[in-house]
Amino acid sequence: MKSREVRLKSRPQGLPTGAHFDIVTVDLPAPKDGEVQVRNSWMTVDPYMRGRMYDGPSYAAPFQVGEAMQGGAVGKVVASKSPAFKEGDLVQSFFGWREGFTAPASLVQKLDTHGLPEQMFLGAVGMPGHTAWAGLMRVAAFKPGDTVFVSGAAGAVGSMVAQIAKLKGGTVIGTAGGKEKVAFLKEIGVDHAIDYKEGNLLQALQKAAPKGIDIYFDNVGGDHLEAAIAVAKEHARFAICGGISGYNDMAAMAGPRNFLQVVGKRLRIEGFIVSDHGDMLGEYVGQMSEWIKAGKVQVRETVDEGIENAVGAFLKLFSGANTGKMLVKLA
């Protein structure tokens, strides 16, 4: 079986372009004893992958120049030399950014879809949703009645934060860029949907939360974080999930100018990574599957097709062209 894969050609400085990547066709070896061969049906593109394009120590190892990148994928076993898998099994792996692969069976997991579409396990019921759950419920210690501000609220993580907070009895303020996304925020029940491209973010936030916010779930950083500090109540909790506004310019990203308010307001600002919260995954998948099947959570996906469009899909994350989970359909 042949597979096209996306390799990192050179490390981008600033915003990546197509020129930083190669698409290469490889012949997949037949599986040896203990191995499986998989054809990917879906792969995910996520903002954190930008960090792996930098060299240097981070929580995830850097992608290697000249090698295929990695990321979440779901697919079907097409050949198996492992007793644990048979042809046709639906599996999940970290061998994204390629159409197929041959790998030790220990590196793929069978996927029980709970009756949901398989690609949701790359989004709403997968890593992004689990991130929303861990950040909101554990890191930010959500309580019913809390006013939650979430930036990037139309994104894969943010749209789950917003809906979980609503279902758990919170008031939700969400930001997104553009009319279409703001309309989506209203559809999913966000109480105050703010278009950060229109008018003054801080003023809009002050109007939406005259008594202040209890929780800030940060996907954006920069001016959003600064505005959140400005409107935070005393003892507010900030779950810092990411800062997409700075991913392409990490060296120069300004911290919040009003940082000193952290003292007077006794803010708790905590960064987190979902992989530290694996113990919550089972609980999350169970709860979210139920909510989705009951129609209580809406799942929005933006889908591009074909491995040749994977880099373009990834870049949409930074131009804000996606609403909900950005996915690439491969088969």
Add this chain to the structure above:
Amino acid sequence: MKSREVRLKSRPQGLPTGAHFDIVTVDLPAPKDGEVQVRNSWMTVDPYMRGRMYDGPSYAAPFQVGEAMQGGAVGKVVASKSPAFKEGDLVQSFFGWREGFTAPASLVQKLDTHGLPEQMFLGAVGMPGHTAWAGLMRVAAFKPGDTVFVSGAAGAVGSMVAQIAKLKGGTVIGTAGGKEKVAFLKEIGVDHAIDYKEGNLLQALQKAAPKGIDIYFDNVGGDHLEAAIAVAKEHARFAICGGISGYNDMAAMAGPRNFLQVVGKRLRIEGFIVSDHGDMLGEYVGQMSEWIKAGKVQVRETVDEGIENAVGAFLKLFSGANTGKMLVKLA
């Protein structure tokens, strides 16, 4: 009885000068029923008082222009119309910035010195020491074996953080400005004393903590906070006590440029105010009194004399002219 008091004349923008304050002599009224008259022997000047010179909401109400400022003081009762106090009683109050006062007895507290010099209850055994204890032990959740970085380590709070951390089994890195203060840090047992005025702070910190820091106790902000983020271990805890580098220029104080590392390193950054931790005061005073009497903790004080020098003593906090607790002896 006559008393001289320091009043706020106008709100300083930037660094205050003597011109922002008035010294006015007042006649203290004789105490009425339920009141006491006190002659202050010591008053404290603390960095947080700069914040009270700004107008606008904060955790402490702003000082009022044209009125005497407030702050911690110890003194002796000179006249009492309260059954709870008699002449000669040693008391503590928040009526600093003046030589004496007449006030309801409910606003002064008898001071049990545990055999220590009374002024220590404005410093090592008072609010600054209690701040060190609460920030290190509760907010930063100190554990034996932790590597603790404390900025402003020669100051009233910092020198207590350093010594508590050493006595509890930590390794301590401290910064201060100038040779004299660095010598003091070595005297109190700081493992790595860094003069931030000499050479590159980040490099010195990397050399002192090649494996990184577990805790940062921040009294300074600015470049110190940024360097602390750079050398933090994963899951490091930051207790943000203050940011003296920004007190006179709050609006423009830059946040840490490397803030995004908060995510990858899963840092917890928490601001705190000692008054939220009053439940720890008794435990603290007991422990610290023992340590001081046993010679296990050194208490350094910088003392100016006379109410006419109180403003000058306060300004020394910002030029770094004090080592240890800055105090004003009034009688």
